[in-house]
Structures are given as C-alpha cells and as structure tokens.
Amino acid sequence: MLESLREGLRGAVDKLLGRSLVDEKAIRDFVRDVQRALLQADVNVKLVLELSKRLEDALRNERPPPGISMKEHAIYVLYNEIVKILGGEDVKPPTPQGGRPxxxxxxxxxxxxxxxxxxxxxxxxxxxxxxxxxxxxxxxxxxxxxxxxxxxxxxxxxxxxxxxxxxxxxxxxxxxxxxxxxxxxxxxxxxxxxxxxxxxxxxxxxxxxxxxxxxxxxxxxxxxxxxxxxxxxxxxxxxxxxxxxxxxxxxxxxxxxxxxxxxxxxxxxxxxxxxxxxxxxxxxxSPKRFAERLLGMGDLETLVEKFRRLGEEDEERAERLSRGKFTLVDFVEQLESLGKMGPFSKLLEMLPGGSQMKLPKDAVDGMEDKVIKWRAAINSMTPRERENPEIINGQRMRRIARGAGLEERDVRELLKSYEQAKKLAKAFRKSRLRGLPKLDA
Ligand SMILES: Nc1nc2c(ncn2[C@@H]2O[C@H](COP(=O)(O)OP(=O)(O)OP(=O)(O)O)[C@@H](O)[C@H]2O)c(=O)[nH]1
Structure with missing residues (x-):
C-alpha cells in the first residue's frame, strides 16, 4: 500500500524526531521532505503547495499546547493536514433505508x-x-x-x-x-x-x-x-x-x-x-486510518488521543472557570498552562483588559516561581483539602507546607489568590465578560 509514500513521510518524521532542536532549518527540511513524498505519490501540486503552506504557518506561528512537545506538535499538524487532503471526515457507506432496497x-x-x-x-x-x-x-x-x-x-x-x-x-x-x-x-x-x-x-x-x-x-x-x-x-x-x-x-x-x-x-x-x-x-x-498507516507511527494514535483529551479538558475547565466554579487544582493548572505559553507579563497583556490590570511588576515576575510552589502545595494536600480548601485550618496549613517544603505563607498566598480568582471570575460572569480571572497575587 503506497510503500514509497509511506517511506517518504516516515523519513520526514524520523528526521525531525532525530533533531535536537526544531528550528527554522528543521521546519524547512521537514516541509520539503513532506512535499517531495507527496509529489512522488502523484498528489496534485496545488494541494501539495497548500498543505506545505499550512504546515509551515502552523509550525512557525503556533505554539504547542501545554504538555505537547514541538516535535509532537509538528507530527500532529502533518497528520491533520494529510487527513484533510485524503478526504477529511470518514463517510459511511450507504445502506438500505426504510425498507427500500x-x-x-x-x-x-x-x-x-x-x-x-x-x-x-x-x-x-x-x-x-x-x-x-x-x-x-x-x-x-x-x-x-x-x-x-x-x-x-x-x-x-x-x-x-x-x-x-x-x-x-x-x-x-x-x-x-x-x-x-x-x-x-x-x-x-x-x-x-x-x-x-x-x-x-x-x-x-x-x-x-x-x-x-x-x-x-x-x-x-x-x-x-x-x-x-x-x-x-x-x-x-x-x-x-x-x-x-x-x-x-x-x-x-x-x-x-x-x-x-x-x-x-x-x-x-x-x-x-x-x-x-x-x-x-x-x-x-477512512482518511484518518489511512493517514495513521501512512505515517506509520505506533504512537500516533496515543498522540491523537492526547490532543483530543487536552481539548476536552480545556473545554471543561473553561466551562467551570466561566461559572466561577473552578477548583484549586483547575486554578493552578490554568496558571501552569499559561506559563508554558510564554512569560506571564506578556500573557497578561494579551488578556481582555490585561493591559489595564495594574499588577505590581514583581508579582508578575515572580509568577512562574509561585506556580511551581503552588503545585507542590497542591500535591501535598489530601484530596478532600483540594476539593474543599475552606477546611484548611492552621494545623493543616502547617502540614501541607512541611510536606511540600514550603513556608506556611506560601500556602496561605495560594489560598488567597484562589479565592480572589474565584470572586473575579464571578464578577466577570456577572458583567457578561468571559475571561480569565485577574491574578492579584
Ligand atoms: N492488483 C489488483 N488488481 C485488481 C484490483 N481490482 C481489480 N483488479 C484486476 O484488474 C483487472 C481488471 O478488472 P475487472 O474487474 O475485469 O474490471 P474492468 O475491466 O474495469 O471491468 P469492466 O469495466 O466491466 O470491463 C482484473 O485482472 C482484476 O483482477 C486490485 O485492487 N488490485
């Protein structure tokens, strides 16, 4: 089954995986290798050029979602583009309907x-x-x-x-x-x-x-x-x-x-x-199955699944956030995923109203470190504490801090920020503005 196309695409992917860095040259080579494989399989030149352009744009301009490496992202983008030119969504063969042959x-x-x-x-x-x-x-x-x-x-x-x-x-x-x-x-x-x-x-x-x-x-x-x-x-x-x-x-x-x-x-x-x-x-x-076979990746399926789950989790979390119902874990995860997209100071400027948020510079600068500490604090909590942070009294706070190797005030700060974020989310909701809570740390 289209061995040469399979080998060509596989070769492009392997070469990318073998690189230490996905830089400008890596992207250029990857796109060129993919182009060559498709043209050899007699895919319409126009389609190949459109695909390469989308591939290049995505690799240059999109940042992988949190938890996904640049290489995984590149392979996933390629997979999606190949599925698209192979026909997109699966179609169901016709069957007799309503008793009619x-x-x-x-x-x-x-x-x-x-x-x-x-x-x-x-x-x-x-x-x-x-x-x-x-x-x-x-x-x-x-x-x-x-x-x-x-x-x-x-x-x-x-x-x-x-x-x-x-x-x-x-x-x-x-x-x-x-x-x-x-x-x-x-x-x-x-x-x-x-x-x-x-x-x-x-x-x-x-x-x-x-x-x-x-x-x-x-x-x-x-x-x-x-x-x-x-x-x-x-x-x-x-x-x-x-x-x-x-x-x-x-x-x-x-x-x-x-x-x-x-x-x-x-x-x-x-x-x-x-x-x-x-x-x-x-x-x-099935364009999807065919693309999976072409790319020949045992782990492509896992990758596709990972993206699907990420999408779902994001939606669920966004939904909870917009209702002001997010948990302590949601709060920290949201901050973590934001952190992976770039420095907080830059990010906040991009948020609705972010540029007007008069945040003390040091609060934003220290954000990355704080998020790391808060993650440790969360890991040191019991499931009940995570679900119901209001039960965290002085004694629990000491235990959590000790377990995470933190100061008590770090835990207190986390709880305070979380409460503020929740209040803000509710305020946002009331004013019909959907957005991320202000981080008044
Ligand atoms: N390798 C290979 N050979 C096939 C495939 N499908 C059909 N063939 C062969 O192609 C040749 C022509 O197929 P036919 O089924 O006779 O089709 P056809 O000539 O289009 O039939 P008519 O239009 O009715 O004249 C036969 O030798 C088939 O065995 C396939 O998927 N792979």
Whole structure:
C-alpha cells in the first residue's frame, strides 16, 4: 500500500524526531521532505503547495499546547493536514433505508476493476447481513457477463444477466426489478467501461441511471492513473450523479496519492479502496486510518488521543472557570498552562483588559516561581483539602507546607489568590465578560 509514500513521510518524521532542536532549518527540511513524498505519490501540486503552506504557518506561528512537545506538535499538524487532503471526515457507506432496497450503480473506464469491485461490494454487504444481488449490464466487453456470473456464484449471491441481450439499459432495468422481486435489498449494477466512443458510453450511463434511479453511483478508478482520476471523475460527474469513489489497485501503484486526493479536488468522497485481486482485498476507506498507516507511527494514535483529551479538558475547565466554579487544582493548572505559553507579563497583556490590570511588576515576575510552589502545595494536600480548601485550618496549613517544603505563607498566598480568582471570575460572569480571572497575587 503506497510503500514509497509511506517511506517518504516516515523519513520526514524520523528526521525531525532525530533533531535536537526544531528550528527554522528543521521546519524547512521537514516541509520539503513532506512535499517531495507527496509529489512522488502523484498528489496534485496545488494541494501539495497548500498543505506545505499550512504546515509551515502552523509550525512557525503556533505554539504547542501545554504538555505537547514541538516535535509532537509538528507530527500532529502533518497528520491533520494529510487527513484533510485524503478526504477529511470518514463517510459511511450507504445502506438500505426504510425498507427500500438500496440501488448502486458502478461506473468507470474499462480496466478500472469495476467487475471485480462489483463482486467485492456484494461480499461487503453480504458480510453485513444484507441480501445483495448483482446485475451484469456491460454488453460491450465480451467476457464481462461470465466474469460477473462466476464471481456471483463464488460468493453465493443472486445474479442477473443475459449474454444474448444487447440492450444494456433493458438489462439494467429488468435485472434490478427481478432481483428486488426476488428479495434482494442491495442491487449492484455493473456497467460497461468502454464503447465505440466516450460520448456513447456516457449516453448509456445516463440512460441506465435514469431507469435504475440509483441511490448511489460509485465511480471506480484505478489508482495507477494517479491524478488522471480527477479528469475521469469530472467526465463522469458531468453525465451521472457520481456520489462517491472506489479506488482500486492501491497495491500496485505508487501513484495512489493522486487518486485518493481526487476527492479533495472534485468533491466526491472515497468510500472504499481495493488493494488486491482477491475479493477480500476490499475495505471501507477512512482518511484518518489511512493517514495513521501512512505515517506509520505506533504512537500516533496515543498522540491523537492526547490532543483530543487536552481539548476536552480545556473545554471543561473553561466551562467551570466561566461559572466561577473552578477548583484549586483547575486554578493552578490554568496558571501552569499559561506559563508554558510564554512569560506571564506578556500573557497578561494579551488578556481582555490585561493591559489595564495594574499588577505590581514583581508579582508578575515572580509568577512562574509561585506556580511551581503552588503545585507542590497542591500535591501535598489530601484530596478532600483540594476539593474543599475552606477546611484548611492552621494545623493543616502547617502540614501541607512541611510536606511540600514550603513556608506556611506560601500556602496561605495560594489560598488567597484562589479565592480572589474565584470572586473575579464571578464578577466577570456577572458583567457578561468571559475571561480569565485577574491574578492579584
Ligand atoms: N492488483 C489488483 N488488481 C485488481 C484490483 N481490482 C481489480 N483488479 C484486476 O484488474 C483487472 C481488471 O478488472 P475487472 O474487474 O475485469 O474490471 P474492468 O475491466 O474495469 O471491468 P469492466 O469495466 O466491466 O470491463 C482484473 O485482472 C482484476 O483482477 C486490485 O485492487 N488490485
């Protein structure tokens, strides 16, 4: 599966991971290596340039969230960009709805693997407990009928075809009706991939589409044609309502990137990929999973999860903060994460109203040290004390300070700042201003 693209991207990532520092040169090299890998896989130049620009911008201008290293950030940004050009969100293959049979029509040029794909698709639905049926409506290629009939027999699904019938439109209509009458709930119509000329082929596709009224027309494209897939997709989309793509022969092409990213250009999403002649070599396509495999990182999944959790935690905390309901731990964590984004003095200027906060200079300057002390204090508290700081009396305060190697006044200061922050958050809320509490330390 796209070994060279995999190796190219992997190489770019490994090189980045091997560096001691993510500096200007590292970013430049990383972007260039990624570009080269994508272009070799025949990804559209425009897409590659857009991706590189976003990658470069993100690496230069975005700071990684707290707890994420610069390198992890770079890999995550790359992963996201690759997912984007591979199609973005996953799509769900269609299924019969409301007791109505699902009608699928396959279109595509001869040699794209359409007939094999028809059988693979039938097997896919059969394995999911549907009752698929296959219709042979390719009257142009000799052998297409026998090929599909044999495949249908092999997987044991109903088949309709007539080698003597020359009218593909009649075959498609009669076949769909007959199979539905026999109880099939997923009808798959295989069509011709060639005619005397392209116009005739397109006319036939239009007519078949009219009589079958498919819920989904899949265009089958061969990955080895790379970016040419785009031209084919456009040509078919002008005549039929191409609703999705099936990309075949990913096993025998280094150019698969071109076909897979066609979706980003034409708007038709890839639903399935095939990577071998065997009927089992067929799977639902997921841009995310595909990108994970391409980047080949065992720990990419962990990284993705880490980002997801960070997002959730941030949202939860922001929500609690805005309600003035944050805990002592939230308070310190918020300060910690702010601290990782840069010096506090700079940060406060960026906050709403921050520039008007007349904070004593030394209070801000000492903030980083304070946060470290406060974290130690929190670690030295019991869970109950953390949840209900109001129970912290003199005796508890002494114990906490001793346990954290601090002075009692450090703990007192933490509690006081926390209380003030809470009051401020409530005041902010009342004045309908959402923002971070003022740190009057
Ligand atoms: N390696 C590889 N070969 C494939 C794949 N899918 C199909 N093929 C082969 O490609 C060749 C053409 O496939 P067919 O299924 O005959 O497709 P077709 O020529 O588009 O069919 P028509 O349009 O009906 O004429 C056959 O030899 C298939 O075995 C795939 O995913 N990988």
């Amino acid at each position: 699902l009608r699928i029509m396959l279109v595509g040029l001869q040699g794209s693997g359409k007939t094999t794909t028809a059988a693979k698709l039938a097997l896919y639905y059969r394995d999911r407990k549907f009752r698929p049926g296959l219709v042979a409506a390719d009257t142009y290629r000799p052998g297409a009928y026998d090929q599909l009939r044999q495949l249908a027999e092999r997987i044991g699904v109903p088949f309709y075809g007539d080698p003597r019938e020359r009218d593909a439109i009649k075959l498609a209509r009669d076949g769909s009706e007959r199979l539905v009458a026999e109880g099939a709930d997923v009808i798959i119509v295989d069509t011709a991939g060639r005619h005397k000329n392209e116009a005739e082929l397109m006319e036939e596709m239009r007519e078949i589409e009219r009589v079958v009224s498919p819920d989904m027309t899949f265009l089958v494209v061969d990955a080895t044609i790379g970016q040419q897939a785009e031209r084919q997709a456009r040509a078919f989309a002008e005549t039929t309502k191409v609703g999705g793509l099936i990309v075949t022969k990913l096993d025998s092409s280094a150019k698969g990137g071109g076909a897979l990213t066609t979706a980003a250009v034409t708007g038709a999403k890839v639903y399935f990929t095939a990577s071998g002649e065997a009927l089992e070599d067929f799977e639902e396509y």
